[in-house]
Amino acid sequence: MNEQDTHHPGSEVAPTPEHGTAVRLDEGHIVGDGGLPERFANPGLPAHVARAADLDEGAARRAEKQVATLFGLSILGTLLFIVFYFAIDLDQTVFIPGIGVTNASNVALGVTLAMGLLGIGFGAVHWAKTLMPDEESVEERHPLRASDESRDRVVAVLAEGGESSQITRRPLIKYTLGGALGLFAVPLVLQVAGSLGPMPQKSLSLTFWNGGPSGPGEEPEFRPLRLMRDPENTPVKAEDVTIGSVFHIMPEGLLPDPETGEGGTKHLLEEKAKAAVILIRLDEEIIESQKQRDWGYQGIVAYSKICTHVGCPVGLYEQQTHHLLCPCHQSTFDVPRDCKVIFGPAKRPLPQLRITVDDEGYLVSAAPFAEAVGPSFWERG
Ligand code: FES
Incomplete structure (x- = not known):
């Protein structure tokens, strides 16, 4: 530090025996041998002592x-x-x-x-x-460019x-x-x-509906899985789904037994987050597209529950308007029209899960999701 840096208006510089100069910070207050502690008067390391x-x-x-x-x-x-x-x-x-x-x-x-x-x-x-x-x-300090x-x-x-x-x-x-x-x-x-985990687009293209655990390195072979109520973990018969009713669904084999906590899949939360489905029965008359009708069963349709905006669970169903609402940013999906977005920031419809019934009349998956579930920005580019 040089004199210029420490010389304040109204202060003076006076000589001292140790450093040649002492700096007045204020009128009548001298740094050095004039009253401040030694560590301020003589800052720095102690003198060098030769080491071994x-x-x-x-x-x-x-x-x-x-x-x-x-x-x-x-x-x-x-x-x-x-x-x-x-x-x-x-x-x-x-x-x-x-x-x-x-x-x-x-x-x-x-x-x-x-x-x-x-x-x-x-x-x-x-x-x-x-x-x-x-x-x-x-x-010493010098001008900026040496x-x-x-x-x-x-x-x-x-x-x-x-x-x-x-x-x-x-x-x-x-x-x-x-x-x-x-x-x-x-x-x-x-x-x-x-x-960072696996690439999102790849990991979101693969869910438990593909036939089993869908973690990194796992490519399950497709098999039909029963649609199980969440959290009861019980299968759903087509005849139990009345018009206007809504079920929260997980694939068979994913959830543990609700009473004993046994069974279920490894990495339960990750699998649940990707495989969650919402099941709704509509009057077949109001379903607009043939594909939507074919992928459902007698008006029962299953859609991914993960919002295509940034992935919140789309859990609010308006029975009168047949709209599904995402509570996070109010994206609204029109169920009888292929779950198209009619309001909000989501950019694409909810992916539909193709379903049918097995020999006993229980609803089962007929194919895995045909596209990645969840936020659509992974698909850009
Ligand atoms: S996450 Fe659903 S609207 Fe934003």
Whole structure:
């Protein structure tokens, strides 16, 4: 800091023994030996005291190995993170004394990520404390663009810094630090890429109605599935669906037993979120399109319950107007006209699920959804 920066209107600059100048902040109030604590009067680091590594090359080599060991631990932690990321199933659990049963993947990834991060941190601190110069240097402020001479000097200083931090002479530190920092980016990229999940359009094209679990890597083969009431998990007979009635439906095999909580599919919430269907019986006379009539059964039609705007559940049915409403942003779908959008921000009709009945008269799916369910913006481009 130079004089110009600290000299306020109405203040004076007076000489002091320590720094050559002392600065008056206000009338009659002097910084330096005039009353402020020592740390303000003489800011900065204590005077340099030679360390073991400054005096003894053996001690410096020991410090170098310690720093390299810490960076090495970071490398090990990061490599283990990558291995565990792929090797440990997300549903796997582990018992930890004092904590109990917990998610194994979270524990393994947390510990190894901490190891990777702390290895770099402790290594850098130890390096700074043992080998890097700890003398305080003062740099004067200059105009924004430095002169060519100064710029050359900066380059020289950087080179000198490399030399004095010993990174140029200590290849073990240079390479282990490079490895630790370089590898540390990998888990971050993996975390971000992995957390984004599969491509939405693909994942929303596949639902439990395709024949079973539809998670990443699963391509179920189509089989007819009974339409089950949610949450009772009981099948629906066509004769039970009267005109004007509405049922919230899930595919057979998705929900667990409501009494015992047993059964059901893995990744229940994800599957439910994609497979939810709303079942309505209309007077066949008012259904406009032949396709809609063919894909239903005697006026009973099934539609994806996921709004094509941004995916809220479309759960409000107006019996008089035959409109389905999304409570989030009021998109309104006209059921007898192929569930077309008649109001609101949604851009396409709700996808229809083709249904029929089985030998016992229960409603079953006749085909999976013919298009992706949910928000339509995934389909752009
Ligand atoms: S999510 Fe349905 S209208 Fe916005």
